[in-house]
Amino acid sequence: MKKSISQKIKDFFFSRKCAVCGRIVEAEGRYICEPCLSIFRKKAELRQNGNYYYLFYYESDIKHAIAEMKLENRRHLAVELAELCKEPLFRLIREKNIHLLIPVPVSKKRFRERGFNQVEEFLRELGLPWRSIEKLRDTKHMYELLDEEDRRKNIQDAFSSDLSTDGKNILLVDDIVTTGQTTNEIIKELRKNHRPANIYVFSIALSKVFGKIKHRGDPA
Numbered sequence: 717m718k719k720s721i722s723q724k725i726k727d728f729f730f731s732r733k734c735a736v737c738g739r740i741v742e743a744e745g746r747y748i749c750e751p752c753l754s755i756f757r758k759k760a761e762l763r764q765n766g767n768y769y770y771l772f773y774y775e776s777d778i779k780h781a782i783a784e785m786k787l788e789n790r791r792h793l794a795v796e797l798a799e800l801c802k803e804p805l806f807r808l809i810r811e812k813n814i815h816l817l818i819p820v821p822v823s824k825k826r827f828r829e830r831g832f833n834q835v836e837e838f839l840r841e842l843g844l845p846w847r848s849i850e851k852l853r854d855t856k857h858m859y860e861l862l863d864e865e866d867r868r869k870n871i872q873d874a875f876s877s878d879l880s881t882d883g884k885n886i887l888l889v890d891d892i893v894t895t896g897q898t899t900n901e902i903i904k905e906l907r908k909n910h911r912p913a914n915i916y917v918f919s920i921a922l923s924k925v926f927g928k929i930k931h932r933g934d935p936a
C-alpha cells in the first residue's frame with residue numbers, strides 16, 4: 717500500500733521521537749535520546765531472584781522502550797536495548813557457563829502480524845547464537861488475565877521443543893517477565909524428555925508482581 721505524503725511525514729516524526737520521553741532524537745538511527753539512555757545506563761544492573769536475572773524493574777520508562785521495540789518501524793530499538801544489556805548479559809553467560817540460549821517464542825500468528833520476534837532481534841544485535849522452540853498456539857497476554865487459574869490454563873502446554881538439552885546449562889531469554897508462568901511452562905517442556913543441568917532466565921525487565929505471584933500458596 718502506498719503511503720500518503722502526510723502519513724510519511726507523520727512516520728518520519730514518530731520514528732525520530734525518543735521512545736521514552738518523546739523528545740526528537742537528533743542522532744540518526746537512534747530511538748532513545750542521550751539523556752534517557754544515560755538514566756538507563758545508571759539503572760541497568762544485573763539483579764537476581766532465584767534463577768531469574770534481569771536489569772530493570774518493569775516501570776514506565778523501560779516499559780515504553782520495550783513496548784516500542786515490538787513495532788515494525790521501531791524494531792531497531794533492539795540495538796539500544798542490546799547495548800544496555802551487553803556487558804551484564806555476557807558476564808552472566810560466562811559465569812553460568814551457558815551452552816544454549818533460547819528466546820521465548822511468539823506464536824506463528826503473532827510472528828506473521830509483527831514480522832519478527834523482538835527477542836530474536838535483541839539476540840541478533842548482540843551477535844549471540846540461539847536455538848528456537850515453538851509456540852504452538854496464540855495465547856492471551858498474561859496481564860489481561862487476573863485469575864491465577866486462568867493464567868495457568870492460558871499458557872499450559874503452549875510450547876514444544878525438540879532440542880536435546882541433556883547436561884546443558886540453558887538460558888531462556890525474554891524481554892519482560894511478568895508472573896514467570898510462561899517461562900515455567902517452557903522449563904517444564906525442556907525438562908519433559910531431557911535432563912538439562914541448569915535452566916536460568918534472563919529478561920530485560922522483571923515485573924514487581926513476580927515474587928508475589930510466584931510464592932503465593934507457599935507455606936508461610
Ligand SMILES: [Zn+2]
Nearest residue numbers: 734737749752
Ligand atoms: Zn528521551
